[in-house]
Amino acid sequence: MQLSDLIAHPEVLLLVLAPLFLLCILFEWYLGDRRQKLPLSARYQKPELLCNMALAAMHQGADILTGLLVAKLYLAVFGWRLFDIEMGALGFIALMIAQDFCYYWFHRASHRIRWMWAAHVVHHSSENMNFSTAFRQSLMYPIAGMWLFWLPLVILGFDPNWVVFVVLLNLGLQFFVHTQAVKSLGLLELIFNTPSHHRVHHGRNPQYIDKNYAGVLIIWDKLFGTFEPEVETVVYGVTKPVNSFNPIKVTFTEWLDMFREVSLKGLSLRHRLGILFSPPSRASPPKKQD
Template identity: 40%
Template sequence: MEYTLVSRLFPIFAIAIAIELMLVRHHRKQIYSWQESLDSLGIFLVYYLTQAIFIFVPAGLLLFAWQYRLFTIPIERWWSMPLLFISLEFCYYWYHRTAHTIRWLWATHAVHHSVRHFNFSAAYRLGWTSLLSGNIIFFMPISWLGFPPTAVIIGLSLTLAYQFWIHTELIPKLGVLEWIFNTPSHHRVHHAANSEYIDRNYGGVLIIFDRLFGTFAEEKSDRSIVYGLTHPLSAQNPFEIALHEWDRLFKDIFAAKTWRERLSAIFGAPV
């Protein structure tokens, strides 16, 4: 059901991409890489297919947590959706922050950060190996709290859908909305490879947890942003892009001489 829900937004996304492309080409204020956008599309198609096929894995883990739930939260209550939303945002923040600080999770998430041109097509460059990284573990506490797995999965899908529009350089700062919501300005900072911007602005829909936990950074008007990985990836093959960080990780594991070095390669910070 969640894939049907999100797939209904695809025509809107396609129209937005076409409008962005026309504006970029008309104003010539940034470079639009067709190759990179096509690579992102290829990566997304495999991502979407694998997520649809293996949905039973995250759904099963959420169901397992729900069977041992502390409460049974009635979805129809007026406070249920706000509580679910805040819970998702809190767990998403910590998942996203951990994905930048533990290499095992970064191996999946690095795919999304490999784009060097920031536009709407970057939004759907998503790693294929979230099941291997164990991303869903961060959201199991929500079902353990008492929310049905279906509600959690749909909520996560909508969070991901929201983030489509924040992948652009064309939308400027949005005034008071910048204090509460994750906006294109905040997300440009998140994707930047500039040293002062690295590991900032992890929020999904909201930016409040970044402000609370000290990971917020504001976009500076006098500082041009360099996008991409700190070790730029020049590959144009979707399979190479999607698996490059896993390749680096396993090479370091096999090259390690002690178990301490192996564990550091897996659970240490990205290199």
């Protein structure tokens, strides 16, 4: 497939990369499950693997369906662009950096706003870390508002097809940080998001929670005070476990909990908005006094 075809149809990029993803999974499975050279939390369990694959398929389907509407919105907004940005080598590099900056804020918001966390928690709910964890995505991202974070790029003047392509390329590159097979990448750790940095992000150890939001570049975390190095062994998962391999339950548990709480009688509008939009750890309704 030619690059021009990918730009015209960016939604197929992850499918094009799928054979490479599969090879990485097979290699990691061989190291961990057959050679037993990786921790138990890196092993492949059939129920979870099937759950992760189902979640990936549901996510991809939702993206294709909502992508048509988002594409129309981006094209409409593109008519109001501030600049006409040529997509040569420099333009592509600028877009990669700008998109990664936007991704950092999307990712940070997904941990600090419960409405967005309800979608993103799917990705964090596994208590294991291997390449298949990268497939553990939510079909609810369009509802959560992920697409809003790329609008500034379109308004600046980046072509919408290129924006979507770079968003998906960024996500594709993040597949490679979901592993315990790579301990350190040396000097690259200073600039780029690496498996070590991203293992921290998936940890529920107190010092690791809400750290290392990076997509491709770790520099944003270092600039904005959310960087944490991997020191203590990472304990994976979330502080409110889902305890299920049912992809439907994994997808909707937090949404149901959130709407159940926001529908309680006797709450003020302020408390209801807090349940929806406060950080997850502070979003519960007030307890009744004895």
